[in-house]
Amino acid sequence: MAQFTHLHVHSHYSILDGMAKVPDLVEKCLNNGMQAMALTDHGVMYGIKEFTDYVSKNNKKQKGVIKDKEKILSDENSTPEQRAEAEAAIAKAKSRLFKPIFGVEAYCARRKLTDKDKDVKMINPETGKEQIIDRSGYHLVLLAKNKTGYKNLCKLVSISWIDGYYGRPRIDKEVLEKYSEGLVVCSACLGGELPQLIIAGKMDEAEESVLWFKKIFGDDFYIELQRHKTDKPNADYSTYERQKMVIPHLIELAKKTNTKIIATNDVHFVEEHHGESHDMLICLSTGKKVSEDHMRYTRQEWLKTPAEMEAVFQDFPEALSNTIEITDKIEEYSIDSGPLMPKFDIPEEFGTEEEYRKKFTDEDIFNEFTRDENGNVVLKQEEAEDKIKKLGGYEKLYRIKLEADYLAKLAWEGAHKRYGETLTDEQTERIIFELHIMKTMGFPGYFLIVQDYIRAAREELGVSVGPGRGSAAGSVVAYCLWITDVDPLKYDLLFERFLNPDRISLPDIDVDFDDDGRGEVLRWVTNKYGKEKVAHIITYGTMATKSSIKDVGRVLDIPLPEVNQIVNLIPDKFPDSFADPETKKVPKVNIKNCVKLVKELNLIRYQGDNDGHASMLEHAEELENTIRQTGVHACGVIIGADDLTKFAPLGVISDKVSGEDVLVTQYDGHYVESVGLIKMDFLGLKTLSIIKEAIKNIKKRHGIEIDIDKIPIDDKKTYELYCQGRTIGTFQFESPGMQKYLRELQPSVFEDLIAMNALYRPGPMDYIPDFIDRKLGRKPITYDIDIMEKYLKDTYGITVYQEQVMLLSRLLANFTRGQSDALRKAMGKKLIAVLNELKGKFMDGGTANGHDPKILEKIWADWEKFASYAFNKSHATCYSWVAYQTAYLKAHYPAEFMAANLTRSKDNITDVEKFMIECKAMGVSVKGPNVNESELNFTVNQAGEILFGLGGVKGVGDGAVEAIINERSKNGPYKNIFDFVERVNLSACNKKAVESLALAGAFDSLDDIYREQIMAINAKGEVVLDTLIRYGNKVQADIQSASNSLFGFDAIEIKKPDLPKVEKWAALERLNKERDLVGIYLSAHPLDEFSVILNYVCNTKLSDLNNPDIAATLKNKQLTLGGMVTGMRTGKTKKGNDFGILTVEDFSGSYDFAFFGQDYIKFANFFNYGLYLFINASYQEKQWAKNGEFEVKVNTIDLLTEVKDSLIEKLTITIKDSSIDSIFTNDFVSLVKRKPTDEDSLDSDGRTKQKRPVALYFRIIESSTGRHVDLHSRNTNVNIDKKLVDYMEEQSNNNVFAFKFN
Secondary structure, X not given: OOOOOEOOEOOOOOOOOOOOOHHHHHHHHHHOOOOEEEEOOEOOOOOHHHHHHHHHHHHHHHHHHHHHHHHHHHOOOOOHHHHHHHHHHHHHHHHOOOEEEEEEEEEEOOOOOOXXXXXXXXXXXXXXXXXXXXXXXXXXXXXXXXXXXXXXXXXHHHHHHHOOOOOOOEEOHHHHHHOOOOEEEEOOOOOEHHHHHHHOOOHHHHHHHHHHHHHHHHHXXXXXXXXXXXXXXXXXXXXXXXXXXXXXXXXXXXXXXXXXXXXXXXXXXXXXXXXXXHHHHHHHHHOOOOOOOOOOOOOOOEOXXXXXXXXXXXXXXXXXXXXXXXXXXXXXXXXXXXXXOOOOOOOOOOOOHHHHHHHOOHHHHHHHHHEOOOOOEOOOXXXXXXXXXXOOOHHHHHHHHHHHHHHHHHXXXXXXXXXXXXXXXXXXXXXXXXXXXHHHOOOHHHHHHHHHHHHHHHHXXXXXXXXXXXXXXXXXXXXXXXXXXXXXXXXXXXXXOOXXXXXXOOOOOEEEEEHHHHHHHHHHHHHHHOHHHEEEEEEEEEOOHHHHHHHHHHHOOOOHHHHHHHHOOOOOOOOHHHOOOOOOOOOOOOHXXXXXXXXXXXXXXXXXXXXXXXXXXXXXXXXXXXXEEEEEEEEEEEEOOOOHHHOXXXXXXXOOOOOOEEEEEEEEOOOHHHHOOOEEEEEEEHHHHHHHHHHHHHHHHHOOOOOHHHOXXXXXXXXXXXXXXXXXXOOOOOOHHHHHHHHHHOOOOHHHHHHHHHHOOOOHHHHHHHHHHHHOOOOOOOOOOHHHHHHHHHHOOOOOEHHHHHHHHHHHHOOOHHHHHHHHHHHHHOOHHHHHHHHHHHHHHHHHOOOOHHHHHHHHHHHHHHHOOOEOHHHHHHHHHHHHHHHHHHHHOHHHHHHHHHHHOOOOHHHHHHHHHHHHHHOOOEEOOOOOOOOOOOEEOOOOOEEOOHHHOOOOOHHHHHHHHHHXXXXXXXXXXXXXXXXXXXXXXXXXXXXXXXXXXXXXXXOOOOHHHHOOXXXXXXXXXXXHHHHHHXXXXXXXHHHHOOOOOOOOOOOOOOOOOOOOOOHHHHHHHHHHHHOOOOOOOOOHHHHHHHHHHOOOOHHHHOOHXXXXXXXXXXXXXXXXXXXXXXXXXXXXXXXXXXXXEOOOOEEEEEEEHHHHHHHHHHOOOOOEEEEEEEEEEOOOOOOOOEEEXXXXXXXXXXXXXXHOOEEEEEEEHHHOOHHHHHHHHHHHHOOOOHHHHEOOOOOEOOOOOEEEEEEEEOOOOOOEEEEEEEEEEEOOOHHHHHHHHHHHHOOOEEEEEO
């Protein structure tokens, strides 16, 4: 059998064109005797790093086998059998060694890569159709035969994207010649220059092209032959005909120019049977269905075996053997690199590298970098020399020392600003240690760069910067450089959690900026270091399980309801009961496992396929996890030591967030650091924007500037807010579950908040009740060993943080810093071998310190159980500080803070609605949009009312708002609607904007106008709005004409249009129009009449059903719900049965109730918009569920209007005796005894509200003993009206009393 190497291979990194996964390609090569392969994706090198890493892992394994077996061969005592077995193993391992060849199928521009003229066209010689000559280009395969070739490949691919992109990423012959060293070039497929010229009959030009390539590349240029004869149904047959026509001419050219030929197969998928799935992938790429006319491949493009290739090219055996010749030319080299640190500009007056080389000897440098922070020798000579080598040798170390010394200068200066002139021994020792580790790991430049852009953000750009996040907050040096803003020493945060001195790993400092400022900081960094040195990181989006089924279903033209029905059988995750008995691992959710484990899917896949469903699952499984699109990493940014194209290929991608084209690395975040690139994370944190907006609101209203970083950490009002669980709108602590625990915990110190932040997650959440009991004295605080109190006191004896495990391992068993971090890592990742070794050290060290081995065993067992859940205290502390800042603002400046939340969430209607409800609960009034008061964003007036931002009204752009505000600022408030249209710029604030403002109620405050009039039809049949706009334009034009007149004539008065008297819309109609424009019911809510029922009788909010965490607590419970019908849809199932989906909405949100069969018939009468419903339901396991899935089963539905009077029988007030005073008595009695007004007795549509009084009960609690007595007010029943409910809610929020309806 002939030897052969595939040199033209596309993986799924040729997006929506190739479907082969890199591991599958390599494994098939190895399993068929091919020990090399080239990866040549279209115009990109996306897959090269995955390719080389996978091969390196394979080769390392094989070389390990060879090394071990060679020891047997060299051992004189080995038996013949052992030797024979070893030789066989070595032979097998050598046959599994693999050579990766890095390449690309490039597009070479027909003219210059800079030519991008859409008007210059040509006739395509294959199709005969006209095409733009500069779009795309000739195909050309480029292979790197050594490290220089790889670097040139990176350069060429980067240029094709940065400078040459026009329909495709393009190079040209000029840049190809410039970066030709180290490359092997092949003429490619029918899309290559030679075949295209041959097809066009331009043989002379084809020969000239060959000679040009020969001149540049010599014997490293090869002419490529392909044969795709096919008998596959629905395949492309024309390709082979063109190949047959071209090949004789290619052979003639090869002979004439003494150029060697190679055979390739233009691989796009791995196995022959993948051809049909690949055809569907092409349909996805082109937006076609399989049944439609679409681009087709020959279905011969699989990774053929050497035997299969030999059968295709038996008349050209040299075309096969020449692929081995190219393989032999390829050198083995690594593209990995140690960190390539960007250079920070150090002031010359501090020192230069040249001065340092004169000042210090190599011996000085050697000692400084190989000894500990106290100058002690800690490494053997060989280890020390190896460390110098790993850091880049003396050439780099002088630079690192210079940076380290400058970093130390800044750190000590910062330390005195942070801690004062006199530092404690602890502070001094910690700073010395950290600076030494940063220096001897080679990272001082990294910290200098980070502190520099953070400084610029704060001082130059006015951008808010977070206090830190992640383990970087454990660094005192970072704190002294203002990289972080939480003192690590105060909160026992550990540096080695960030940088372990026992292992070299890149530092990773994530920095939060306010949303708006993040882009500004990135621009600053790009300007400082140069755009060629800064890039974002690419991401790859793959076809996930459900989306692959949907995609394949679409191209197969299977009806969407049928596809969705199958997709809905895919679980989000498998339950623990599905775990493998041996490994204890729960299967991953993928199509293969779902077909195996979900009975319905198994039946669909393997029993019949008249409807195409089985084929859909089969092909979806083959396409699953294929790359579908690229994106931009949300926060990762590369800052390079030099032009990034010297280290990795770059590309250009449109950022969906900013809409800008951004430079990206073609290797994603898993790989960029391994090629030496330094990743820094720039994150946009919405909360910082909210804080910034709130501070601006405070200054505008109160005239004071809040320094949020200097607020007191023991503020009473802030802790009261936490104790009451009033945390909606604050950071990290606003979920219902967290609110519940806060009310139970009654946090009183900052450490309580840090602990709750760390505990409120699956796993450690189980410890919260015990934590609360200990805090409140209901359980004793105990320690296994008394000295553990030092690190467990703040968490009441419970281990909450990873840092506590680390510190206790040192305290109890003398672990080093590095060993304690290794313990944290091993426990978190369950590294059994490492844990066993460390347990021995722990037991030995603890016993040597005099501790009971049995207690040590218990401590270790507790750690093992909890460590996999234990949280990073550094991160919890930083984010708890940000959370505290938001709570402080809410406690002291509620209107300003909530206005900031509304502004920053104005595009998220769900959040806006949530915050509006919270404002109401807080007693903060939110006024609707008003052209005379509102700004662009939500603001606060002097009365403490929030003004709805005009920018929050749909259809009103920023330009319109700017025009309204500028005119109002210049010439005062608008007097009436005529004054408005006379003055505002109607080009910026056009008819659509005015209409939206009217329907949203923005003109309601103006004299003599209401919104219905603006939308009415006048006596002439004209829409009043049109007449107003026309009038405004005439007035403005007349004024403009008069001002331009040489004679100074006065403007002629223009008659104002009539405003007809029309009937106002019904309240619900008005509210719905309002909601359409602002996204929520603002001036009122249609459900206000039923607010007591929905808030105090119903036990479940509709939004709870959409929240998995809350829904999980409802299992097997009876639910009462209520709301208004806002949507519906009906249809028939596959079996022809009727079904319906009813959308019901309450104050919290909406939920879709599904009704099938008899349930649909039973409740069909309620499928009417605007009905107010009261629903009794069960939350129960689905009847045919295999995965423990639950559903809402509706039992009864009633109209709220009919049952509201019967749902409340009594009101119970629960109050402590100490709260019963004259103020309470007078207020409560006056509200209970008052006669309802018309406002109280009628709803927003004029309907009579609940009139039937309810019984009144009191539960009086004796403060000193907790005993209580229940009393019935027999002579007084209560009318439940808005004023009474508002009063009771206010008193409840202030902890005066509690109330309950039954």
